[in-house]
Amino acid sequence: MYLSCNLFIILLAHFVHAEWNTKDFLKREHSLIKPYYGSGLDIPFWQFTGSTIITPxxxxxxxxxxxxxxxxxxxxxxxxxNWELQVHFKVHGNGKLFGDGFAIWYAKEPLIDGPVFGSKDYFQGLAVIVDTYSNHNGPHNHQHPYVSAMVNNGSLSYDHDRDGTHTQVAGCEARFRNFGFDTHLAIRYEKDVLTVSTDMENKAAWKQCFQVTGVRLPTGYHLGISATTGDLSDNHDIISLRLYELDLPDDPQPQEDRSNIIPSAKFFEPPRDHVEDPKPSSLSGIKIFFLMLLGSVAIVACVVLGIMFYQKQQEKSRKRFY
Structure with missing residues (x-):
């Protein structure tokens, strides 16, 4: 009887410890799960901007x-x-040409509109960019959609003309548009190692997209996700965001203060020469039309004059034989 009571107490203590160990559970204040709304029309702990629409x-x-x-x-x-962010999303549309894409952020300054997929350029932090633009730019061989990561200390600009290949730390191709099943992406940051994985094949299993070591990120930044369209467009839908804190007892420096470090990465992909795009013509469409019309008239005139000159030469040739 005494042994049974001790065993019961041990099991109860273990259960209570597991219940209160928040590192084993989803961090709800950093997650976004249906139903999205709280008591009113606001989403607790979240704020949306621009064209964002909240549906059930x-x-x-x-x-x-x-x-x-x-x-x-x-x-x-x-x-x-140490954390992992799992993103459940859907990108779909009617056009054969589509764009531009969305970005998942861990950034110092939230809620700032900008040109980098709807958020700030020269940011500080991490951006995982999902570029869907169907006509890729620049001297690279990968196809789109394309997933890449950029670590920025505030001094780098995302180069849309080269699809960000000059500043990315890594990337991979990932097809997910207009699928009839769920698509997911996971960002895992563990002991200065950044791993991005995807679940795009309806197999309920993660497939590693890329992994980069030597990535140093500070604590205290903000999670966010933004999207943009240009001349080409798509629906960019987020179904859920789930943030997990990773419980790593063997982390060698769990108490290190990271609140003031500068975002950095030891590895960047080899830089490519930035070749400027051809400058667009300053002529308007009407001017180009009239120039083409004048050119056509000039060609017809030359042909007519050539025919007349040839006929006169033929007449002179015939007169010499009479």
């Missing part, structure tokens, strides 16, 4: 229309050193 089943950052920007940002700073 998804959060649409942009609809399938040109020149849209939308974002949603977590208002709570993430004071966690």
């Amino acid at each position: 089943n998804y959060i649409r950052l942009t609809d399938d229309a040109p020149s849209k920007r939308g974002s949603i940002w977590n208002l709570m700073p993430l004071n966690v050193r």
Whole structure:
């Protein structure tokens, strides 16, 4: 009887310890799960901007229309050193040509509209960019959609003309548009190792996209996700964001203060020469039309004059024989 009581107490203590160990559980203040709304029309711990629309089943950052920007940002700073963010999303549209894409952020300054997929350029932090633009730019061989990561200390600019290949730390191709099943992406930051994985084949299993070591990120930045369309467009829908704190007892420096370090990465992909795009013509469409018309008239005139000159030569030739 005494042994049974001790065993019961040990099991109860173990259960209570597991229940209160928050590192084993989802961090709800940094997650976005249905139902999205709280007591009113606001989403607890989150704020959205631009063209973002909240529905009962998804959060649409942009609809399938040109020149849209939308974002949603977590208002709570993430004071966690090792974490994993799982993103359930859907990108779909009617066009054969589509764009531009969306970006997942861990950034110092949230809620700032900008040209990098709807958020700020020269940011500080991490951006995982999902570029869907169907006509890729620049001297590279990968196809789109394309997933890449950029670590920025505030001094780098994302180069749209080269699809960000000059500043990315790594990337991979990933097809996911217009699928009839769920698509997922996971960002894992563990002991200064950044791993991005995808689940795009309806197999309920993660497939590693890329892994980069030597990535140093500070604590206290904000999670967010933004999307944009240009001349080409798509629906960019977020179904859920789940943030997990990783419980790593063997982390050699779990108590290190990372609140003030500068974002950095030891590895960047080899730089490519930046070749300027040809400058567009300053002539308007009407001017080009009239120039083409004048050119056509000039060609016809030359042909007519040539025919007349040839006929006169033939007449002179015939007169010499009479």
